[in-house]
Amino acid sequence: MRLFDTLTRTERELRPIDGSTFRFYCCGPTVYGPAHIGNFRTFVLQDVLRRTLETGGIHTLHVRNITDVDDKTIRDSQKADRSLAAFTAGWTTKFHADCEELGLLPPHIEPSAVEHIPQQITMIQTLVGNGNAYASDDGSVYFKISSFPDYGRLSHLDERELHLGKTQNARSNSDEYEKDSLSDFVLWKGRKPEDGENFWPSPWGDGRPGWHLECSAMIQEYLGDSFDLHSGGVDLVFPHHENEIAQSQCACGGRFAANWFHTAHLLVDGGKMSKSLGNLYTLADLAARGHTAMEVRYVLIGAHYRKPLNFTLDSLSGAREALAKLAKGARHLASKIEPDTRLTRADFGPFQAAWDSLNHDLNIPGALGGMFTGLREAAQLTGTDAAAALAGFNRLLRALGLTLPEEMVHASSEIPDAIQSLAESRWQARLAKNWAESDTLRAQLAEQGWLVKDGKDTYTLEPAGN
């Protein structure tokens, strides 16, 4: 497949550099609270990238870290009066549960920062030894930007140098006199009283690793000095990824990531998502509004990854209908296939255009459109052709990580008994042509948030839309 690369700003063919396995790294969550749907946009898109590669026959090695030590995890664990380990373990578990609900494939390796302190220290020692880093009086170690001429290539820093110079002057009067120059970033943070028990011994004294270094050390451990792709949200381009490049290339040599995959942000109602605006949603928030994780996933993949996605609650309701429509189309297609039909082809049939879209810079919205139009074409097919089309459709679904509702009654197991019996009474009244009674009971169900849909011989119950 072809994918846009942030560093070269060109579209490139993705092929494993080792010839067999496509090895990639994704910056994972900092576990100090529940992840929100903006975080999940990134993880879901990375998941579709992986699934698309795998559907195309490419083996992958997916590494995604857990950041379990930084300012926020320490601060909030203290607030919660729990150990850092217990605190972050709780949120890690929650994160995994959310991921599973969203249909995310677990990474093959999921290293945590705390579990890789020795590797981080070793990397810092190498950097100090190479003259790329220096210790300060307070036991911290900084990376010396001026020792790495390529610094800034990813984020086009050279075009911002003038500004940076100004800032340096402005800030060199501030407290941060520890650093040779302002843009030097911290690799190891010397122990401070507010860190509490959260410190580790090092050649420079007690302290903890800097945030940027975690990823570099874990990448070195599991992927080596050169690998296929590195991914994260656009906000990580600078300084996080820029710093990773500097650390890793100086410490390990190698080319680091061959491709950079950055995902645009999620907006809510056209603006930034934030707690203060009350528009920051977690999976649990949306579940409380009656939306399934699969509906959330459908919305999250609904815009091209390099464009901001405008999230609205209405789009979630739309997703429910769209998923139902896909399910219906698939069922219709399946009904055209004789039980003993043999699959004789392995192409995508009417879904070829959808598959092509996916492989052209991960155009998921284009692929989704192709699935609907493909379904329309496929409706005419029978026998082997229908079987081949359905197989293509299902491969596409798997690439997108979508699972379709078997029946429209996706909440059937969660219908309270009281509601169920109310609905049953209504159905009996209706069969007896007691319309007044039937309508009254239907209104009662509606009041309690349930929608009745009458079929020919039976009825279904659904939570009413929001």
Next chain:
RNA sequence: GGCGGAGUAGCCAAGUGGUAAGGCAAUGGUUUGCAAAACCGUCAUUCGAGGGUUCGAUUCCCUCCUCCGCCUCCA
């Protein structure tokens, strides 16, 4: 201020130098005790505004307007 990105129907959203995918909503019809559901249709002469290049631009260039992100932690 610097860098990067975006403005396509009521909403979400693809796409292309050759005349606008798809989904939701809406709406007409069939069906239904009435609704809903289901099924069959309809739904942008137009792509933020104004110029320019071109036989032809929504797609390329210029200017302007609006919005978003990064420049400090952030998916």
